[in-house]
Ligand SMILES: [Zn+2]
C-alpha cells in the first residue's frame with residue numbers, strides 16, 4: 001500500500017550530514033518526497049510502500065550518521081501526492097529554534113587522508129573539513145545552521161567547492177565550513193605585534209621555531225594554545241616564567257596514541273577516550289619509564305599528566321614535519337583567565353608570552369577551552385566540560401516546568417545552563433568569574449544560548465552566596481529568582497543526570513559553599529530530593545582563621561588541625577617539626593585569631609581537610625594554583641596503589657548532626673609521620689580513612705532514614721582515588737551509588753543542579 005508520512009527529527013541533526021543521509025536512504029528504499037532543515041531540526045516527507053516507510057523511520061532512529069544524535073522523532077500520516085523523486089529543498093527559518101548545534105569535532109579519517117595526499121586538491125589545507133568533522137559550535141552565529149550564519153560567511157566558495165557543497169552524493173554536501181586552498185581562510189605566521197614573518201611556508205616556519213625552543217601561540221578551534229617542545233627543559237621553564245605559572249601542570253599533545261602510551265599509563269578505555277572525535281585532554285598516570293620526551297618541568301610534583309591527541313588539521317601538519325613528538329599545549333591565557341580567541345585580543349594578551357603566532361583569518365565566534373576528562377571508577381568523567389561536548393544537552397527527568405530557566409552557576413569554573421522543553425543546555429567552560437575576561441565570556445555565553453535556543457528565560461536560578469557576581473547578576477534580571485544551596489545543587493546535578501527525583505543520601509565534598517546558616521560548608525551529608533534538602537551530617541567544623549584566604553595556605557590549616565587534634569600546647573611543638581614552612585610568628589597570629597574569634601568562620605570543608613593533610617605529610621604548604629595541595633596529595637597516593645591502611649575515627653553526634661571527625665584522621669597522619677612512615681603512604685591512608693568514615697556516616701544515615709541510594713558530588717570527587725574507594729565500599733555494603741558522568745562534579749556542573757532544583761520547585765509552586 002502506498003502511504004505518505006511527515007517525519008520530524010530533533011537533536012543534533014544539522015551540520016552532521018543528516019540530509020544527505022536521508023537522501024541516500026530514501027533513494028535506496030525507493031521513496032519519493034523531500035527533506036529540509038528548519039529551525040526545529042530536520043523535516044522530511046516520504047511517500048512509498050508501507051514497509052519501506054517503516055524501514056526508513058527505523059533507520060533514522062537506529063543508524064543515523066556518526067555525528068548525529070536523535071533526541072526526538074515524530075511521524076504523522078498524510079495524503080499521498082504522487083511525486084516522482086526525492087529532493088533536498090532550501091532551509092526555512094520557520095518554526096521555533098529547536099535545533100541543537102553540534103559540538104566541534106576532530107578532523108575525520110577521510111579528511112585526514114586527503115590532507116596527507118599530495119594528489120588531493122586539499123593536500124596540506126589547514127582548514128579541511130566535511131559533514132563528519134570540523135568546527136561547529138565555535139563558528140556559529142545563529143540558527144538554522146548554514147554557512148550564511150557562521151563565521152565562514154566571509155569566504156565565498158570557489159566553483160569546485162560550490163559544486164561539492166551542492167552535490168547530495170558528496171561528503172561535503174552542505175558541510176557549511178567547506179573550503180579549499182583557493183577559497184578558504186589563510187594561515188600566516190606573525191611576530192608578537194601581528195606583523196607577518198617573511199617565509200615560504202608558515203607551517204614549516206612554525207615547526208622550525210618550535211624545534212629551536214621557541215614558544216608559539218597557535219590558533220585552534222576554540223581559541224589559542226601556547227605551545228613548545230615538551231622535551232626542551234629550557235623552553236618549558238621559560239613558558240612557566242612568562243605565564244607566571246610556577247607549578248600548575250601543563251597538558252601535552254602527542255603525535256599519536258602510540259606516543260601517548262609512552263608518556264602515560266593508558267588502558268583500553270582511556271585510549272578510546274583519547275581517540276574519540278571529541279578529543280579531550282585525558283588525565284592519566286605518568287608512565288613509570290617516562291623518558292626525555294617530556295621534561296620534568298611539564299607536570300612537576302605530580303604523578304599524573306594530561307594528554308591529548310591532535311584534533312585540527314593544523315595540529316596534524318605541525319606533527320607531520322616536526323621532530324618533537326610531544327608538544328606542551330596549554331590554554332592561551334595568563335593564569336586562570338579564559339582562553340584568548342580573537343586575533344586582536346590574542347596579540348594584546350599573549351604578545352608577551354609567545355615568540356610568534358601561527359594564526360589565520362577564520363573568526364572564532366565562541367571560545368571553548370579543551371575539555372578535561374579522566375577514567376575513574378570504571379567510567380569516563382569530566383573535570384572540565386567544554387570543546388567537543390558543549391552545548392550538547394542533558395535530558396531532565398521530565399518536563400518538570402513549563403517555564404524555561406537560566407541557571408548562572410557559582411563563581412569558580414563558571415558554566416551557565418539554560419533549559420528548553422525538558423533539556424538542559426550547559427555552556428562551555430567560562431573560567432573563574434572573578435576575572436573580567438571570564439565575566440565577559442559569561443555574558444556572551446548566556447546571550448548565545450538564548451539566541452541559539454530561541455529562549456527567553458522565565459526564571460533564574462543561582463547560588464545562595466549573596467556576594468557571588470553570578471548571584472548579583474541573577475538578582476538584577478527582574479525575573480523570579482530561585483536561590484539554591486551550593487551542596488544541594490551539586491547533588492541535584494547527579495540526580496538530574498540520572499533522571500531521578502530522590503530522595504537520596506547526598507555526600508557533597510568540596511572546598512567551599514555558602515551554608516544556609518551563613519557558615520562555610522564543604523563536607524556535607526544531606527538527605528535530599530530535587531526540591532529540597534535536610535543537612536544530617538558534616539565533617540566536624542573547625543575555625544578557619546582568615547576564612548577564604550586559608551585556601552592559599554595549607555600549612556595554616558594544618559596547624560589549625562593540629563590544635564584540634566592535640567590541643568594548643570602540643571600543637572606548637574608538633575608544628576615546629578612537621579610544618580617547618582610555618583613561622584612561629586604566623587602560628588601566634590593564628591592562636592590569637594582563634595582565641596579572640598576574630599575573622600574565624602567555622603568551616604566543614606573537605607577541601608581544607610585535604611590541605612591540612614597535604615601540609616602535614618610535608619607535600620605542600622602553599623596552594624599556588626586552585627586545589628594544588630589536594631592534587632599533590634592524590635598524586636602521592638597513586639604511587640601506593642596497594643596501601644590499604646587507614647586511621648580509625650569515631651563518628652559523633654552534635655545538635656542532631658553526625659560529625660565526621662577530621663581531627664582524628666589528622667592525628668593518625670601525625671603519629672605515622674613521627675615514626676617515619678613515608679609521606680606517600682600517609683597520603684594513601686588519609687584517602688582510605690576519609691572514604692571509610694564517609695561510608696560509615698552513610699550507613700548511620702541509612703539506619704535512621706531507610707534510604708540506600710547515595711549520590712556523590714562536589715569538586716573533591718574529581719579525586720579519582722576517593723571516588724573509587726567510596727564507590728567500591730558503598731556498593732559492597734549494599735548501597736546504590738550515583739555519580740557525575742555527564743557534567744563535572746565540581747562547580748563546572750553546578751548550574752545543571754541549580755536548573756533542576758528550580759524546575760522542580762517552580763512546577764510544585
Ligand atoms: Zn571530515
Ligand SMILES: [Zn+2]
Pocket residue numbers: 157158159160161162179180181182183184
Ligand atoms: Zn574552494
